[in-house]
Amino acid sequence: xxxxxxxxxxxxxxxxxxxxxxxxxxxxxxxxxxxxxxxxxxxxxxxxxxxxxxxxxxxxxxxxxxxxxxxxxxxxxxxxxxxxxxxxxxxxxxxxxxxxxxxxxxxxxxxxxxxxxxxxxxxxxxxxxxxxxxxxxxxxxxxxxxxxxxxxxxxxxxxxxxxxxxxxxxxxxxxxxxxxxxxxxxxxxxxxxxxxxxxxxxxxxxxxxxxxxxxxxxxxxxxxxxxxxxxxxxxxxxxxxxxxxxxxxxxxxxxxxxxxxxxxxxxxxxxxxxxxxxxxxxxxxxxxxxxxxxxxxxxxxxxxxxxxxxxxxxxxxxxxxxxxxxxxxxxxxxxxxxxxxxxxxxxxxxxxxxxxxxxxxxxxxxxxxxxxxxxxxxxxxxxxxxxxxxxxxxxxxxxxxxxxxxxxxxxxxxxxxxxxxxxxxxxxxxxxxxxxxxxxxxxxxxxxxxxxxxxxxxxxxxxxxxxxxxxxxxxxxxxxxxxxxxxxxxxxxxxxxxxxxxxxxxxxxxxxxxxxxxxxxxxxxxxxxxxxxxxxxxxxxxxxxxxxxxxxxxxxxxxxxxxxxxxxxxxxxxxxxxxxx
Amino acid sequence: xxxxxxxxxxxxxxxxxxxxxxxxxxxxxxxxxxxxxxxxxxxxxxxxxxxxxxxxxxxxxxxxxxxxxxxxxxxxxxxxxxxxxxxxxxxxxxx
Numbered sequence: 001x002x003x004x005x006x007x008x009x010x011x012x013x014x015x016x017x018x019x020x021x022x023x024x025x026x027x028x029x030x031x032x033x034x035x036x037x038x039x040x041x042x043x044x045x046x047x048x049x050x051x052x053x054x055x056x057x058x059x060x061x062x063x064x065x066x067x068x069x070x071x072x073x074x075x076x077x078x079x080x081x082x083x084x085x086x087x088x089x090x091x092x093x094x095x096x097x098x099x100x101x102x103x104x105x106x107x108x109x110x111x112x113x114x115x116x117x118x119x120x121x122x123x124x125x126x127x128x129x130x131x132x133x134x135x136x137x138x139x140x141x142x143x144x145x146x147x148x149x150x151x152x153x154x155x156x157x158x159x160x161x162x163x164x165x166x167x168x169x170x171x172x173x174x175x176x177x178x179x180x181x182x183x184x185x186x187x188x189x190x191x192x193x194x195x196x197x198x199x200x201x202x203x204x205x206x207x208x209x210x211x212x213x214x215x216x217x218x219x220x221x222x223x224x225x226x227x228x229x230x231x232x233x234x235x236x237x238x239x240x241x242x243x244x245x246x247x248x249x250x251x252x253x254x255x256x257x258x259x260x261x262x263x264x265x266x267x268x269x270x271x272x273x274x275x276x277x278x279x280x281x282x283x284x285x286x287x288x289x290x291x292x293x294x295x296x297x298x299x300x301x302x303x304x305x306x307x308x309x310x311x312x313x314x315x316x317x318x319x320x321x322x323x324x325x326x327x328x329x330x331x332x333x334x335x336x337x338x339x340x341x342x343x344x345x346x347x348x349x350x351x352x353x354x355x356x357x358x359x360x361x362x363x364x365x366x367x368x369x370x371x372x373x374x375x376x377x378x379x380x381x382x383x384x385x386x387x388x389x390x391x392x393x394x395x396x397x398x399x400x401x402x403x404x405x406x407x408x409x410x411x412x413x414x415x416x417x418x419x420x421x422x423x424x425x426x427x428x429x430x431x432x433x434x435x436x437x438x439x440x441x442x443x444x445x446x447x448x449x450x451x452x453x454x455x456x457x458x459x460x461x462x463x464x465x466x467x468x469x470x471x472x473x474x475x476x477x478x479x480x481x482x483x484x485x486x487x488x489x490x491x492x493x494x495x496x497x498x499x500x501x502x503x504x505x506x507x508x509x510x511x512x513x514x515x516x517x518x519x520x521x522x523x524x525x526x527x528x529x530x531x532x533x534x535x536x537x538x539x540x541x542x543x544x545x546x547x548x549x550x551x552x553x554x555x556x557x558x559x560x561x562x563x564x565x566x567x568x569x570x571x572x573x574x575x576x577x578x579x580x581x
Numbered sequence: 582x583x584x585x586x587x588x589x590x591x592x593x594x595x596x597x598x599x600x601x602x603x604x605x606x607x608x609x610x611x612x613x614x615x616x617x618x619x620x621x622x623x624x625x626x627x628x629x630x631x632x633x634x635x636x637x638x639x640x641x642x643x644x645x646x647x648x649x650x651x652x653x654x655x656x657x658x659x660x661x662x663x664x665x666x667x668x669x670x671x672x673x674x675x676x
Contacts, residue, residue, distance in 0.1 A: 107636045112652055114667030117601075117659035122593040122640035123625060123632055130629035152639070
């Protein structure tokens with residue numbers, strides 16, 4: 001009943017009914033799982049994960065989707081199987097007791113069997129049918145029916161019977177996974193199963209440059225579209241995780257919120273705000289230019305804001321990074337303890353690129369950070385070609401942008417072609433690119449930082465000197481002189497020199513001032529003496545004038561007196577006489 | 582060979598192969614094991630739960646439980662020579 005309801009639902013959406021496998025990532029590639037009520041072939045070489053795939057399909061069905069399942073093993077005994085999957089946390093024993101799954105081991109031993117005349121595999125069908133009916137199974141896994149060919153001689157019968165088996169499974173309405181060994185030129189040894197299955201999934205385990213990568217491909221899927229690429233997958237303690245490459249559209253949400261880089265002067269260069277949230281930032285530079293320090297500062301800033309940061313270290317161990325960052329005044333240990341910072345350290349050569357990507361995916365899905373640091377991506381090149389690394393990063397950036405996670409990569413640039421290529425390759429993907437350059441002069445090496453690009457930001461075009469102090473990172477204006485750009489101690493020396501110059505200059509100025517003052521004083525005193533000279537001359541002149549006037553007056557008076565005496569007869573004359581006497 | 586033979590023949594309904602197998606078996610036992618055999622015919626259509634126990638996957642299958650070792654002979658038992666070898670009645674003869 002439940003099944004028919006599901007089928008109706010699926011039909012209304014216009015596709016064939018599908019059954020979720022519960023294998024992470026696979027359901028996205030197949031757009032909803034395996035075809036319901038039909039057989040699916042999972043083929044691959046030895047050790048490619050076929051058995052795990054089939055058992056996970058059954059167990060997840062029983063545990064997560066309430067669909068009981070039958071697992072019919074031709075290779076491993078039930079006990080072996082139970083022990084093997086116990087490491088994945090699958091308790092088959094309990095599930096079997098709860099009648100959610102049923103294990104049936106079909107033992108075929110050639111030495112015990114003699115074939116005489118006509119036979120068919122009705123016994124197997126009855127057995128399977130009984131197992132299905134006894135728990136009302138919706139899912140069936142057969143691992144691996146090819147073993148029949150190893151145990152029996154009459155291939156003509158077997159081929160016919162396998163065809164019938166697929167029909168039988170369809171008539172039972174169960175969603176079946178049949179595993180097949182890969183061989184010869186076809187997908188399976190018999191070249192039969194792939195034609196009678198409605199869906200074929202190929203598992204592959206390739207070793208390139210001594211590093212293994214597991215891949216999965218949906219070869220065919222009747223009546224449905226599906227992803228046709230090869231998708232890398234990972235087998236770890238949680239089973240299989242397949243990584244669907246990228247969403248096909250470029251329609252992520254974007255944010256105008258920005259995050260501080262942790263270096264105030266760098267934020268200023270980035271239009272006063274820092275990086276956009278959800279953007280990707282590349283920090284590249286030659287060895288020892290402080291890329292990890294920038295990354296750690298960025299992580300530290302995120303943690304201080306109370307955000308979660310995931311630090312992928314491909315070069316140094318977490319402890320090493322913590323110790324080294326302490327020397328520039330960044331305490332990562334504290335964040336680690338508080339849980340806002342998480343490290344994920346692995347050697348690049350541990351596994352292939354794709355596997356790294358899957359592992360990164362998983363780690364991010366698990367801890368849901370808002371900031372991710374990858375330090376450095378260059379080391380990944382040791383395990384893959386440039387284009388491989390690029391595709392991997394495209395996928396990663398795509399995924400991170402969809403999740404609105406800000407990511408900072410660091411990349412080492414050497415003066416060789418391969419690495420420059422990566423720089424260029426990656427640079428078109430990232431939103432912001434900081435480049436740290438060595439500036440060599442006067443027998444020392446200094447760091448110059450500039451912003452190559454920063455999408456959607458009015459960023460500075462200056463080259464700044466990047467200094468690492470025990471209090472953290474800082475950017476200083478480089479010193480521009482007539483001799484060119486000065487950095488490091490040359491800059492310091494120049495600054496000192498100019499300071500001295502200023503003092504000397506100031507002194508010179510004051511000396512001149514004093515001299516002038518003195519000159520002024522001399523002149524003033526000269527002016528004073530001249531004035532007094534002038535005054536005395538004027539006085540002299542005045543004296544002459546007064547005397548002259550007095551003379552004139554007195555003379556006038558005397559004349560008039562004489563005249564009066566002459567005109568005034570007795571009185572007058574007598575007086576004169578008396579006077580004369 | 583004084584021991585009794587316990588033979589089980591698994592069939593699924595009355596198909597021509599099953600019928601042929603049973604006829605062949607009876608004839609053979611009468612010829613070679615007269616008086617010291619027992620045949621149990623199990624129809625899996627009726628008792629499907631028995632298929633797992635004896636590891637049956639092909640039909641028809643003859644299982645020799647006793648004497649040891651356990652042997653299985655699948656098919657309609659039309660090749661007498663092979664059946665006898667399978668039941669350890671006759672040693673394997675080259676060619």
